[in-house]
Amino acid sequence: MPDAGQRARGKTRLKRYAQKRDFKKTAEPSSRARAARKGKQLIFVVQKHAARRLHWDFRLEWEGTLRSWAVPKGPSLDPADKRLAVEVEDHPIAYARFEGDIPKGQYGGGHVDIWDNGTWEPVGDFTKQLSKGHLEFLLHGKKLSGKWHLVRTRMQGKQTQWLLMKSHDEAARTGADADVIDAGHAVGGNRARAREGLAIQGQGIRMILVHVLQDVRGMRRDGIGLRSRPVRAADP
Numbered sequence: 118m119p120d121a122g123q124r125a126r127g128k129t130r131l132k133r134y135a136q137k138r139d140f141k142k143t144a145e146p147s148s149r150a151r152a153a154r155k156g157k158q159l160i161f162v163v164q165k166h167a168a169r170r171l172h173w174d175f176r177l178e179w180e181g182t183l184r185s186w187a188v189p190k191g192p193s194l195d196p197a198d199k200r201l202a203v204e205v206e207d208h209p210i211a212y213a214r215f216e217g218d219i220p221k222g223q224y225g226g227g228h229v230d231i232w233d234n235g236t237w238e239p240v241g242d243f244t245k246q247l248s249k250g251h252l253e254f255l256l257h258g259k260k261l262s263g264k265w266h267l268v269r270t271r272m273q274g275k276q277t278q279w280l281l282m283k284s285h286d287e288a289a290r291t292g293a294d295a296d297v298i299d300a301g302h303a304v305g306g307n308r309a310r311a312r313e314g315l316a317i318q319g320q321g322i323r324m325i326l327v328h329v330l331q332d333v334r335g336m337r338r339d340g341i342g343l344r345s346r347p348v349r350a351a352d353p
């Protein structure tokens with residue numbers, strides 16, 4: 118649990134998150150959202166985000182916020198793969214449970230699925246590692262587990278760039294087994310699984326029949342009849 122000082126710093130660290138979003142227009146949690154927490158273990162989440170460009174958002178809870186990186190190619194279980202991870206603004210802890218659609222035209226507009234989640238543990242002094250730019254940690258997720266590294270690079274860019282790498286251990290894989298990106302479904306529950314299962318690809322635009330399902334289940338209040346919609350721009 119963060120102490121008062123950490124909470125104050127966390128509030129500061131969430132300013133950029135709040136500045137980028139209009140909470141009247143997006144259903145994402147506000148930076149003041151309180152997260153219901155069970156247990157004291159640190160949590161992590163990976164969200165598959167079909168924004169203008171598809172990417173995986175990797176988030177580790179630390180001192181009251183989610184430290185966040187956008188990973189364009191997603192994580193790989195092969196220690197030989199170094200996946201670019203662009204540092205982005207901290208997110209509130211409540212974001213770990215967010216999935217759904219960010220409206221078009223809003224920051225990060227597109228669909229978000231919870232792709233993996235669980236708990237994590239630092240290996241060593243994480244505060245020191247943050248300043249040094251070499252993080253070592255254990256993930257206890259459904260798809261990602263074992264030891265991982267995030268290493269800050271000197272690559273020039275608008276945002277700080279890191280590399281996400283799997284350590285050599287029992288959870289490491291090589292070849293086709295290392296590709297976890299298309300191997301599974303979102304872990305967010307039946308809704309997400311149904312959504313993926315019903316995905317149809319055509320003309321470079323993936324149309325999804327989730328509205329139909331949601332209508333059937335009475336989850337949508339605004340929609341009547343059968344509709345489908347594109348959820349992501351055609352990725353190059």
Ligand code: MN
Nearest residue numbers: 166174187225
């Ligand atoms: Mn994102």
